[in-house]
Amino acid sequence: MNLDFTPEEIAFRNEVREFIRDNYPKELDGIGTREDLTREEFLAWHKVLGKKGWSAPAWPEKYGGTGWTSTQRYIWSEENARVDALMPLPFGVSMVGPVIYTFGNEEQKERHLPGILSGDVWWCQGYSEPGAGSDLASLKTTAVRDGDHYVINGQKTWTTLAQHADWGFFLCRTDPDAKKPQEGISFILVDMNTPGIEVKPIKLIDGTHEVNETWLTDVRVPVENLVGKENEGWTYAKFLLAHERSGIAGVARSKRGVERLRNIASEETVDGTPLIETQDFARKISQLEIDLTALEFTELRTLASEAAGKGPGPESSILKVKGTEIQQRLTELTLEAVGYYGAPYGYGMEATGNEGFGVGPDHANFAAESYFNMRKTSIYGGSNEIQRNIISKMILGL
Structure with a gap:
């Protein structure tokens, strides 16, 4: 697998980076993927992408997709993760949209696909x-x-x-x-x-x-x-879930999360030694990065398969299982790194200095909330136990 970008792909990355820099809604800076947003905040970036024609990169061009290669789609995910962009919600773009354009009739396509692309319909x-x-x-x-x-x-x-x-x-x-x-x-x-x-x-x-x-x-x-x-409907439900599970992997965002974790561990100390330099914690981060790299290669192979005209198959279960396990380990290590500063005093509590709660560095904010919220990832989209059954049956032939 050639992991080097061509000059054309580097030019595309620069184009994407500049577009995000110039057009990402300023009111969303720093929000990340929190769930307490207004409808307008959730849809702000989606509507910008809808006008650009970039809201559904994985869709066929005839239905409003971008026509990007698998590598371009990978670059797109990486660049959005780099700035913690709030991406279009998956329910329309990644889930029901593909079901409608694959199995729906022409009237359904004409009625529903434009609203999904534009972000006008939730x-x-x-x-x-x-x-x-x-x-x-x-x-x-x-x-x-x-x-x-x-x-x-x-x-x-x-x-x-x-x-x-x-x-x-x-x-x-x-x-x-x-x-x-x-x-x-x-x-x-x-x-x-x-x-x-x-x-x-x-x-x-x-x-x-x-x-x-x-x-x-x-x-x-x-x-x-x-x-x-x-x-x-069970046939269409399985098709939808395969698309959902591929997206749940969240490789690009986990890579960004590891970068943040390393920065936090460089600031937090144990007996005067940066946490990142302690053998036990350094080993945990290194193992997480190894697993994340392996998952990234699996995702790239899946994207290449889709680019060749094959829809996501049972390999999406592998992405789902490992992706969600990595997300959970990442939030666990982040909470471990910030220690008692991560105590969940209240959602959205800013560091207050001396008011008796919320005390601590900014990077400790939301550590506990993220940890608790990520407990769900191994359940939704089909629990990881069920995914292992699918893997053993469809891939291993057991």
Whole structure:
């Protein structure tokens, strides 16, 4: 694998770097990937990219993609991670968008893809249910055909940022008598302003409102909102999850996180010795960097495969497992590095000097909150235990 950039790729990197420098919204500087933002803040960079035509680099050109090579997409991720840019939310661009342009009809493509690209329409995901998370095929939300509508009843949980959503994509059971649980499930697009939908907040340990319960009571949805064929939604769900898992790996941002960790460990001391120079902590960082490099090569091979016309396959499970484990280890080491300064006194608490709480260096802010929030990454997108089953079956043939 040749890891050297060509002159053309270096020129592209410079173009991307200059565009980000000149156009990234100033109000988002330093925000990173926090979840307590307004709808406008979440969408600000997305809308800039939509106007430029850069909001969906992985999409085919005929649907609004950039036509970039796998290397250009890699450079794009690296440059955004370098400045901690708040990227477009995945629910539209990385998840439902590819499902619609791959399996949807022309009317659905014309209606929904432009709003996803521009950032004018916010999507949420209705997959998990109480008792149907990792075992998603046991979902119980029903969609019963009534003339030219489906009537949907059920409950979804962990619907991320649904409080802002205009539309949602939901898995619903349309054939309760199917022989296998994966059969009889359909993929349906739902206007979140439809009567009968109630979104209830789930407050996280840090006090933020990131996820929700979504209740659907006699929600009438036009049959034209069914994607693909009735009772074949499991196929589309697996396709979507493969795209989601590839994105969860977060290699570029983890690399940036390691740089920050090294800087923190250079400032923090143990008995007067910089933490980075202690044998135990230096070993932990080195092992993390080795694993991250191996993951990066796997991601590059996956991108090259996609560039050759192959969609993400079971290798996306490898990216998901290792990527989320690395993210968790990174936040653990960051919390270890800042020590008691990382105590979670309150979300968003600035260092206050002498008020009795929030005392400490700026780099300690949010260390605990990030650690707690990253506990979820090994669960969403299909738990890592399930991903190991997929790897053993689809890759190892066990």
